Amino acid sequence: MENIVGYRIKSARKLKGLSLQNVADELGVSKQMVSKYENGVSIPPSSKLLSLSKLFDQKVDYFFRSFKIELGEVNFRKKSSFSAKKENSLKEQIKIKLENYLWIESVLGIDSSFNNIISNKTINSILDIEAVVLSLRNSWSIGVDPIYNIIQLLEDKEIKIIEIYDADDKFDGLATYIDNKYPVIVVNGNFPVERKRFTLLHELGHLLLQIPRCELAEEEKFCHRFASEFLLPRKMLINEFGGKRKHISFTELVSIQKKYGISIPAIIYRLVELGVLPKEYHKQFYKKINFNPSLKKTIYHSRFQTPEKSFRFKQLVYRALAQEDISMSKASSLLNKSIESIKENYALI
Template sequence: MGTTFLQRIYSARKMAGLSMDELASLSGLSKNTISRYEKGIMNPDRANLLRLAKALNLKVDYFFRKSSVELQEVAFRKMAKIASKSVESIKYRVIDRLEKYLELEEILMVDNEFVNPIGNILIQKFEDVEQSAEQVREKWNLGLNPIASIIEMLEDNFIKVLEVNEPMEFDGLSTVIDGKVPVIVANQNFPVERKRFALLHELGHLLLSFDVKITPKEIEAACNRFAGAILVPKSKLISELGVSRKKIYVQELAEIEKEWGISIQASMCRVRDLNIISKSKLSQFYFECNTKPDFKKLVDESRYSSFETSYRFKQLLYKGFAQELVSMSKASVLSDQSINGLKTNLSLV
């Protein structure tokens, strides 16, 4: 079976978040046998291959599919609270999804002509982040209006967006495949405002080029500022609130949240970034959030009525199927759906 199988059995185990002992228990095989499979010392017979597939909840053909994706420059956020085994599971599940995504695009001959619109800007200070956000809006023809769908905007500009079902501790990740295909992974369980901000934070990791003197903590702060600046341009926020304020009412920020899809907490950070309020006012805001449950509940309320969901992979799949470029069985493998499930969801016109 060669090196393909040993790579796939290892990735399948990591994807499932299983240790060798756990996989041995589920499959009825010994830990030593699984280790020998992963090292390429021994190949499984058909019976054992079926046992592994069943234990890992995978189709047998997974083990023979050539691995074509390697995540580069992965930027995880807030992963300290998540066990390393879970981090590995997320990575390998993302790889599996991306392999299918790229295979489908290859079948349909879809181009991935991504160009970084701010590749010419080096971030040396926070003011450079504002300039970068303004240039992204200009180059991507976004104008100064609210962005209805961040995911649609990203996909229109050749950035892959994957949504995963993860605990709330997982904010997201960004990476690049083969040095040319940018990918953002978002947590589908987030409220819409938090998801929009997280997507743009990861976009900052993909697009912004930092001076070597910028620390990791400063990079995170810069990506947060970039996200806020993309959501609400400086000129628009100043027009709404003025150049300087001694105090701001939550109700004012609630109206901004409804229009621009930015949370009240992110808006407060944004107005502080632009020196509309003082640092002490931002500290007071966080103090009230931490000490007054009713105030925190009001601040955390979701008010943006639009949705943030990626439909692109599904649209490509249906297109391939309609044009008879993708068979029903192939569509089943790519979408992780049963053939009956696919038939139920498809209606020809």
């Protein structure tokens, strides 16, 4: 029991980005005593656990949860300025959310095993991405049609989606495996919907693609191409825009943005990438919008109409509650909501 409590205290401390001394000052004990708590040498009395609960903004039962997971490799590759303390905080936040997710699935007897159906697809160059994406879309029975809700699609395919709302724009997203078995994608929930969709699919590329050994920058290009191809397949782009063009109208771009849920800059990039627009068009486009703030604001306006929210975990908690597999108090703890709030949203039909 002491090891579990210590593990939870250390995890919650990292989540909050606090030092041992910070916690010691709040509890009115020495830094050495907090270290003993974390290492399982000593267990805090109930009064200190209550203080820790308030400090870490966690329910008291959090400190006694025995269900633990191991994250796979987590690479915060997006922004070099992302601090180590913030990385550790996000890792702990992700672990807590995923532990709750997998625990509720185990309570409900749900087998969320995942099969990467393109694991046998060899990729020798970035040009191979198109065929791989088409194979995946066909296997998932979505052809080349626009996708209304990326999160729902991925969750239906047993990929865990975690949205983080207290991260700034230095964090885009990440992908990893839990216990070398369960795939998970974490995304910044504050993003405009088009950016969120692209990030989700970019991270899906990191999860599924068998990319040849290369530099990180090159790997990012593979995943960027994967996301672009998945959102707006070559066939549909050619159908929508025709052959080679010298110019594109704003009305055309807005129409495609609304239909496929991909940002206008990403559409421009895709058009240049596939040779519909000349190579110099991309630079001209950014030069034009960077010198015109009003146009830039209009270009980056979000227009795709979809919730792109993850509701599955919440749904599973209420399912377990309705089946009397968990108590109202446990549901409150899992969702980090008050019991009154849970009662308001809970009604048996």
